[in-house]
Amino acid sequence: xxxxxxxxxxxxxxxxxxxxxxxxxxxxxxxxxxxxxxxxxxxxxxxxxxxxxxxxxxxxxxxxxxxxxxxxxxxxxxxxx
Amino acid sequence: xxxxxxxxxxxxxxxxxxxxxxxxxxxxxxxxxxxxxxxxxxxxxxxxxxxxxxxxxxxxxxxxxxxxxxxxxxxxxxxxxxxxxxxxxxxxxxxxxxxxxxxxxxxxxxxxxxxxxxxxxxxxxxxxxxxxxxxxxxxxxxxxxxxxxxxxxxxxxxxxxxxxxxxxxxxxxxxxxxxxxxxxxxxxxxxxxxx
Numbered sequence: 487x488x489x490x491x492x493x494x495x496x497x498x499x500x501x502x503x504x505x506x507x508x509x510x511x512x513x514x515x516x517x518x519x520x521x522x523x524x525x526x527x528x529x530x531x532x533x534x535x536x537x538x539x540x541x542x543x544x545x546x547x548x549x550x551x552x553x554x555x556x557x558x559x560x561x562x563x564x565x566x567x
Numbered sequence: 568x569x570x571x572x573x574x575x576x577x578x579x580x581x582x583x584x585x586x587x588x589x590x591x592x593x594x595x596x597x598x599x600x601x602x603x604x605x606x607x608x609x610x611x612x613x614x615x616x617x618x619x620x621x622x623x624x625x626x627x628x629x630x631x632x633x634x635x636x637x638x639x640x641x642x643x644x645x646x647x648x649x650x651x652x653x654x655x656x657x658x659x660x661x662x663x664x665x666x667x668x669x670x671x672x673x674x675x676x677x678x679x680x681x682x683x684x685x686x687x688x689x690x691x692x693x694x695x696x697x698x699x700x701x702x703x704x705x706x707x708x709x710x711x712x713x714x715x716x717x718x719x720x721x722x723x724x725x726x727x728x729x730x731x732x733x734x735x736x737x738x739x740x741x742x743x744x745x746x747x748x749x750x751x752x753x754x755x756x757x758x759x760x761x762x
Contacts, residue, residue, distance in 0.1 A: 500670050500671050500672050501671075503671040503672075504671060504743075504744050504747065510740075531675070531691075532671070532672045532675045535674075535675045535691050535692060536671065536675075538691075538692040539674070539692055539695075539751075540719060542692050542695060542697075542700065543700050543704070543719060543720070543750070544719060544720055545697070546697035546700035546701060547603075547606075547607050547700065547701065547704060547716075547720045548603055548720075549603070549606045549612070550599070550602075550603075551598060551599055551602040551603075551619075552616075555602070555616050555619060555620075556598060558616075558620055559595060559598055559619065559620065559623045560595060562620065562623050562624050562627055563591045563595075563627060564587060564591065564627055
């Protein structure tokens with residue numbers, strides 16, 4: 487059930503941030519969130535930040551494998567003969 | 568009487584060898600992606616490297632149990648997470664040590680509170696450093712971190728993450744939701760200081 491925007495609308499919008507970005511809301515909930523976002527720069531800034539944060543977390547967490555490990559994994563292959 | 572011809576056995580062996588070689592090649596092609604997830608499931612590079620070697624050794628031995636056409640990356644990660652648990656690298660959290668979490672706006676609000684007067688209001692995320700993210704992520708308890716790493720970093724679906732971790736999809740979703748909030752709280756602590 488939609489939490490609705492009867493209480494503090496920004497609090498309700500905060501609760502919808504993750505499901506909104508994950509596209510987990512149904513059409514009615516999404517429209518409700520969108521309507522609030524269209525008129526509230528406070529929430530809009532925080533949604534934009536969350537989107538950028540997710541990209542930044544993904545980029546920051548990447549650490550490439552060393553060529554040495556790659557070689558070791560290849561050596562684990564079953565010999566053909 | 569079986570209908571096996573004298574040629575059938577060598578042919579079977581050759582097909583088997585060909586399938587195995589193909590499996591090993593495909594698994595190795597995915598190693599970079601598997602490592603990126605492995606690296607954030609454990610604390611150190613050494614642990615991640617050990618885990619990768621154990622995972623690939625086991626996968627190459629058990630290649631026949633992989634069902635062609637299914638998700639090989641998820642299959643490898645399932646072996647890896649099971650090995651990680653088996654080796655006792657994870658300390659299970661006791662129920663009374665539930666991590667604190669704040670709302671989803673918490674980190675932004677903290678960053679705004681500490682904003683320099685001339686700082687660009689549009690580029691709030693740039694006030695975070697990559698080191699802060701890595702450090703905050705490692706402070707998130709394992710149950711929550713595993714899901715963040717698989718879904719937000721490894722790009723697995725909820726269904727794949729559920730299968731890898733052997734938990735229901737609903738658990739994946741609730742841990743992801745809480746885990747992201749815990750991560751943001753940790754990030755606020757790393758970036759702005761005691762919260």
